[in-house]
Amino acid sequence: MGLDQLNNLWTAIFPLAVLLYYFFRKKYVTTTISSTLFWERSMRETKVSPYLKNLQQNALFYLQMAALLLFLFVLLKPYVAEENVVGEHSIFVIDTSASMGAMVDGVSLFERNKKKLLALAEEKEGEAISVITTGKEPSFLLREEKDLRLILGTIDQLELNYEHEHMDRAIEIVQSIAKTGGADVHIFTDYLDRSFFMENENGISWNVHNNDKPLTNIAIEKFGAVSSQNHTEAIVKLKNESAMKLEGTVLLKNELTGEQLASENVVVEGQSEELLSFKELPVMTVVSVKIEAEDDYLLDNEAIVLLGKESTEVIVDVQLHELVKKAFEAIGLTVTTGSTNELNLSRDQAILVTNQTSFLDEGTEPILLIGRNDVSAEEVAGDIETVPNPLFTVASIEEVYVSELYPPFEGFTTLASINDRPFIQQSSRGDIVVLTDIDLTDWPLHPSFPLFFWSASELLRTDRELIGSFTPNERKAIVTGGAESLELFTLDDQYVTTFTDGNSFVAPSKPGIYKLLDEGNESFLSVQLDAAEKTVADGKGYQLGSTQQKNQEEGKRLIGWLFLLPVLLLLVLEWEVQRRRGYPNS
Known part of the structure; x- marks a missing residue:
């Protein structure tokens, strides 16, 4: 003792x-x-x-x-x-992607797998068990836990996260923790091919629990809509993965008002696709499509489009500094340089960045003006002072040095100033004006340089009413009004969560339309299924490899x-x- x-x-x-x-x-x-x-x-x-x-x-x-x-x-x-019999380390990998919501005999694949997991955990009572869920970032819920009550409670609380499973990432984690001591691995999914596994992995037993029942599925593979000044046009692409012919009704709806816009009966042959076109629809902000049909997987029967200006292309005036183009490339936008004529031809399809003040009086879309070509700059000295604005939510510019400034525009709102002289302004149309040339500053030496252009592009290329489209649980900074907290709600005003700022934003897991409240301003965002989650598969389960033998080790009994x-x-x-x-x- x-x-x-x-x-x-x-x-x-x-x-x-x-x-x-x-x-x-x-x-x-x-x-x-x-x-x-x-x-x-x-x-x-x-x-x-x-x-x-x-x-x-x-x-x-x-x-x-x-x-x-x-x-x-x-x-x-x-x-x-006391002497304890030590068995293998058991690892449970649970697929929590959207496709696990497919129904089999009235029960989802996910719920069926949870019941199998609970039964398997009880069989392995006393052994060390780890639990991993899939996703872009696989999660370790338990690590070599032996408390059966805790294990069963963790499995019982599992929920779908609707992300694509990225099973290869989960398998890499399993291999890294099991390569020394071995493991008995159980993977619960709809279908996983044998090619995912390496041969001759000593000490690892792979037990893949696939869905062995064929599923009926018709999906909205693609959905697009374009809105002009007078009407909206939409295209819907359907895909029938089943061997049998399926019938259904396609419904288009204005998601914000609930008004049904169009409906069409459709018949899609087995293993084939169907393309539908809807024209002369009213102008709207959010349009959704749904197909009503008898199939086993309903989550891919709906899709949503936000009808806002979301151009990812930028045209930079050839007269501007090369570092301006580099900054936009660093944030992942498609950037080209162009002359005055090319800027005029592309102003409705791309974000314009120039120093030509004449573009402030032309067109209807706002631009980014850096410097001025109509007046000369004057020397300035002092620190930069900013006002609360979405431009500076991510990019703080107080430490930037500026040697000269151009005269300001009358009637524009001053967002940043140096010694009471306007440095950055914004017009009533939404134009963003930087009253200096890049080579008159040390701005490119600061981390805020590309971040400022990211914030500016977000303000210029999207409607303030629309934030954009996300995949489930996608982490992405968003431009906000600088509120202390952002509240997220469903479209029917059910509270979801709160974010401290735009940098901490994480999209909800469940697909749909959501509202974001920022200082009293309401904007919308959509969560869409990953394209890979618009399909279901089936196959027989299998077992590969073998584990190490059980052995005795000295233990303690309290x-x-x-x-x-x-x-x-x-x-x-x-x-x-x-x-x-x-x-x-x-």
């Missing part, structure tokens, strides 16, 4: 304190009174032995000390050594809990002694 928690020996101060209390409590002097001498002699024969008398007089002390010492012993966690009942019994006896005797004064 041994003690597993010797660091708890400090609690010995409590019984020592009780002992010191009895040593230093008030003493009384025994005095003989003559009138009691006769009775004392008569009672000598009935007196108990001195040991028993001491026990009677100090029963409370002995009970208290016994209870405290026994409790101290429990805190030290006594144990007895026995401290056996002493809790004696501690409780001693406390009850102490209470009874006090109840009968009261608080003695001798």
Whole structure:
């Protein structure tokens, strides 16, 4: 037998304190009174032995000390050594992608797999179990856990995250933790091909639990819409993955108003595609399409399009510094340089970046103006001061040095200034004006340089009412109004979550339309399924490889809990002694 928690020996101060209390409590002097001498002699024969008398007089002390010492012993966690049979490390990999929501006999694949997992965990009671969920970033929910109750509770709380499974990433994690000690790996998914696994992986047993029942599925493979000043046009591409012919009804709806715009009955042959076109639809912001059909996978039966200006192309004036083009390339946009004529031809299809002030009076779309070609710059000195604005939510520019500034535009709003002179302005149309040339600053040396152009492009290429489209759980910074917190709601006003700022934004997991409240301003975003999640597959399960043999190792069996009942019994006896005797004064 041994003690597993010797660091708890400090609690010995409590019984020592009780002992010191009895040593230093008030003493009384025994005095003989003559009138009691006769009775004392008569009672000598009935007196108990001195040991028993001491026990009677100090029963409370002995009970208290016994209870405290026994409790101290429990805190030290006594144990007895025992031989344990150690089996394989079992790893459960659970596919939580959207396709696991497909229904089989009225139950989703995901719920079926959870039941299998629970049964398997109970069979492996006492063994170390790890639980991993799939996704862009596979999650370790448990790591070599042996507490069956905790394991079952974790599995029972699993939910779909609707991301593409990226099973190769989960398998890489499994291989990294099992390559030394081996593992019994169980993968629960709809279908995983044998080609994912390497040959001759010693000590790893792969058990793949596929869905072996063919599923019926018709999906909206692609959905696009274009809105002009007078009407909207939409195209829908359907794909039937089943061997049998499927019939259904395609419905188009204005998602914000709930108005049904069009409907069309459709028949799609097995293993084929169908293309539908809808014209002369009213102008709207958010349009959705849905196909009503009898199939086993419903999540890919809907799609949404936000009808905003979301150009990813930028045309930079050839007269501007080369670093402006490099900044836009660094944030992932398609960038070209162009002359004045090329800028004029492309202003409705791309973001224009120029120093020609004439573009401020032309067209309807805002531009980014860097410098001015109609006046000369003047020297300036001082620190940059900014006002709260989405331009500076991600990019802080206070430390940038600027040597010269151009005169400001009258009627424009000043967003940043140097010594009370406007540095960055914004027009009522939304044009963003930087009143200096890049070579007159040290801005390219600061991290805020490409971040500022990212913020500017986000403001110029999208409607403020629309944030954009995301995949489930996608992490992406968004341009906001600088509010202390952003609140996310569903379209029917159900609260989802709160973000501290635009940099911490993570898209919801469930596909649909959401509303974001930013300083009282309401904007919309959509969450769409990954293209790879618009298909389902099936196949028989299989097993590859083998695990290491079980072996014996020395373990510990804690026995401290056996002493809790004696501690409780001693406390009850102490209470009874006090109840009968009261608080003695001798």
